[in-house]
Amino acid sequence: MPYNIWCVGCGSMIAKGVRFNAEKKQVGNCYSTNIWSFTMKSACCQHEVVIQTDPKNCEYFIISGAQKKVEEFDTEDAETMVLPVDEERSKLANPFYRLEHQEEDLKKKKEAEPLLVRLQRVSDARHFDDYSINKSLRAKLRLAARKMGLGIRLLSASEEDTAAVKCVKFSSNFVINLSNEWLRHII
Template identity: 30%
Template sequence: MQGYNKYYPPEYDGTSSLNKLAGKHSLGNRARKLNQGILTVRFELPFDIVCLSCLRFVTQGTRYNAEKKKVGAYYSTPIFSFRMKCHLCGGKPTAAAIAKEAEAGIDPESVRSREYVIEIRTDPQRTRYIIIEGARRSKNDGTNGGADLEDEEFEERRGVLRIDRLLHDTNDSVALETVKGVPDDPFAQVEKAEIDQTKKRSRNQRIEELYEDSMSRWGNPYEKNQLLRKRFRGQGKSEQEKINVADELSWKISKITQFKNRQAVKTKKTGLVGLRDSLKGRKALQ
């Protein structure tokens, strides 16, 4: 609340802000739930979604006035939750959504009385956003993962145990078949530990090779820097000599061109003088 062209009440002494005097927050209506840890912000959808209330497609980049709240932390990085209502239905389920829930065996009356709120949270562990409720990612998202990624997130929230993503990304199909499906088997755990140790040894060996190669190239940085500077100085001198030769050659060519031009002008003037004398001699004979 700025104090320009505003009414100053008699009790205002100038020591406090006008916001404090009026009992308002500097962020205005956005901070009405600040006592609950909620701040209204402008949130932009990070990907395409489908609202579960109206089953309509909402494109990436659509902006909402969302309620931002800290709901946890991953190490020292806070996890924020953004809650908003769909601008197409206002969170009220449509007939299509009610019919779809009825097919799944849910009472239509409970669906009709429900208020859908889209909640999206940050996932600093995987540097992405995840949908908690009220919507799902579109299959036509075009981003890496799409609907399959969303299905995995729903399975994680239901408590389904999955194998580590790093293990899935490996090309060791035998290891996957050995561990997949029996994560609680002690033998599978031992085999997984052995596979991890083998990977660790191979990676450590590769790191040592890279370190030795780097040390062989840059073990003495002063000597390497000296050689580079010496080579650069030689290149600079040779390039400067080439520039000087080119400048001298261009200067000679320009002088020759100027001389030829002067000779042409002199020849032309001499011809004109001879023509004038011949014309004068003809007039004298006449």
């Protein structure tokens, strides 16, 4: 599913990214690009949903059986930037307009800078000492394994083990060669 939709049959929402077994057929062309139609049954009520590609606008649109879920949000609540509309973009191409608004942009940058610097410091502090992070993770995993009875007790090292380890040779293509004595020890 290319975006969130409402099923017309039962009114339930079908989320973006849900996979369907759909019947795919070519219904036309836009210059040299094929226009495809996908017919599928909704999982909730087996209602037929038809979606078609729109290569001219690089989109999909619903032919029948569903309605696109309109999701609107406030840019301040979502903490995102408002992209300039076409009128403003054309104004930004004008050097005088840019010069007049350059101070305002610098002010916005200075206001956002402390937050970005603080976030960078927190990130750096969290990832500075990889060894201690890895050590604490291993300790937690060992504790969890002991609680679940998954701990494996190791035997103390012996002279036979030391001799067997010395027989292990790694060739250039990463194949391990073991001596016959070591193999007998394992079996």
